[in-house]
Every structure is written in C-alpha cells, then in structure tokens.
Amino acid sequence: MQQRNHATGPQWPPAPGLVERAQAGDVDAVDDLYRAIRPRLRSYFIYQGFAQATYEDLTAAIMEKVIRKLRTLRKPRAFEAWFWALTRNHVRGHFRRQKRDRTLSELPGPAPTQPQEFVVLTEEHQAIRVALATLSPADRELLWLREVEGWSDPALGGRLGAATGSVRGRCHRARQRLQNADRATNGGEV
Numbered sequence: 001m002q003q004r005n006h007a008t009g010p011q012w013p014p015a016p017g018l019v020e021r022a023q024a025g026d027v028d029a030v031d032d033l034y035r036a037i038r039p040r041l042r043s044y045f046i047y048q049g050f051a052q053a054t055y056e057d058l059t060a061a062i063m064e065k066v067i068r069k070l071r072t073l074r075k076p077r078a079f080e081a082w083f084w085a086l087t088r089n090h091v092r093g094h095f096r097r098q099k100r101d102r103t104l105s106e107l108p109g110p111a112p113t114q115p116q117e118f119v120v121l122t123e124e125h126q127a128i129r130v131a132l133a134t135l136s137p138a139d140r141e142l143l144w145l146r147e148v149e150g151w152s153d154p155a156l157g158g159r160l161g162a163a164t165g166s167v168r169g170r171c172h173r174a175r176q177r178l179q180n181a182d183r184a185t186n187g188g189e190v
Contacts, residue, residue, distance in 0.1 A: 014033055014036045034063060041055070128182070134181040145159070146171050
C-alpha cells in the first residue's frame with residue numbers, strides 16, 4: 001500500500017507501482033490515483049483563475065479522461081508528464097470551445113419574417129438532409145460531433161481511438177463527401 005502523509009494527502013507524483021495497479025484495473029489504486037490528482041488539478045485551476053463551477057467541471061472531465069486513457073500510458077514513471085500534457089491539452093480545448101461558442105453566439109441568426117423566407121429555410125434544410133442521408137453513419141456521426149457538438153480533434157480521437165492528425169483527415173474527407181453529395185443531389189453547396 002502506498003504511504004500517505006495525512007496532512008498533505010497522497011504521494012505526488014504517484015508511485016509507478018500505483019499507476020501500474022490502476023492500469024490493471026485495481027479499483028483501490030484508481031481511487032488512490034484520483035485522490036492524488038484532484039488536489040493538484042484544483043490548485044492548478046485556482047491559480048489559473050477559473051471559477052469554482054468551471055474548474056470542478058474541468059476536473060471531472062480530466063479525471064474521466066485520465067482513467068479512460070490510463071492504459072495507453074507506456075511508462076508509469078512518466079505519469080506526471082503525461083498527466084500534465086493531457087490536462088494542458090484539455091484546457092486548451094476548453095478555451096477554443098469557449099471562443100468558438102462566443103463567436104457563434106455573436107452571429108446574428110436568420111429571423112425569417114416573410115412566408116417565402118420560411119420556405120427557403122425549409123428547402124435548405126431538406127437539401128442538407130438529403131445530402132447527409134448519402135453519407136455513412138460514421139461520417140454523419142463524425143460531422144455531427146465536430147460541427148454541431150463542437151468536439152475538438154483530441155476528443156474525437158479519444159472517442160474513435162485515432163490520432164489527432166487522422167481525425168482531421170477524416171473530418172476533411174467527410175466534409176468533402178457531404179459537399180459532393182449536396183452538389184450531386186441538389187446542385188448546391190453546403
């Protein structure tokens with residue numbers, strides 16, 4: 001069992017043996033790892049100036065990512081560097097999503113007021129639906145997660161089990177297929 005100083009909490013960085021046991025699925029080791037990580041994340045986010053609600057959400061998301069990706073860590077001795085790289089990447093993605101959401105919310109949305117404007121919007125939505133129907137379910141899911149849900153490349157890579165560069169390429173090809181399908185079926189552009 002890992003030694004703890006009850007005044008300061010679990011050992012940091014976690015011992016390689018603890019990391020190995022957590023990788024093997026030892027529930028107690030995962031719990032000990034969580035107790036070692038959580039205060040570090042909390043301190044990091046407070047230092048960065050995050051609001052409590054935000055850093056608690058980020059902490060939960062990062063902890064989930066750590067547990068999900070722990071088996072991909074090849075060298076348990078490198079846990080601390082791996083952990084902080086994962087944390088920094090997640091925080092960068094958080095800032096990108098915030099910036100994108102802020103930009104999108106500032107864009108004026110179409111506010112149809114005339115009946116013919118409603119017809120045009122309905123026709124455009126139908127054209128997109130027809131083009132989307134020609135795509136594979138994997139392409140539709142990828143485009144939905146990327147374009148509508150706003151998932152980052154690393155998040156998509158985690159879900160698909162693929163490298164970030166591979167995800168970018170898959171997104172690009174899926175968009176191309178959607179545009180080609182739209183041109184072929186509707187003579188338009190998505």
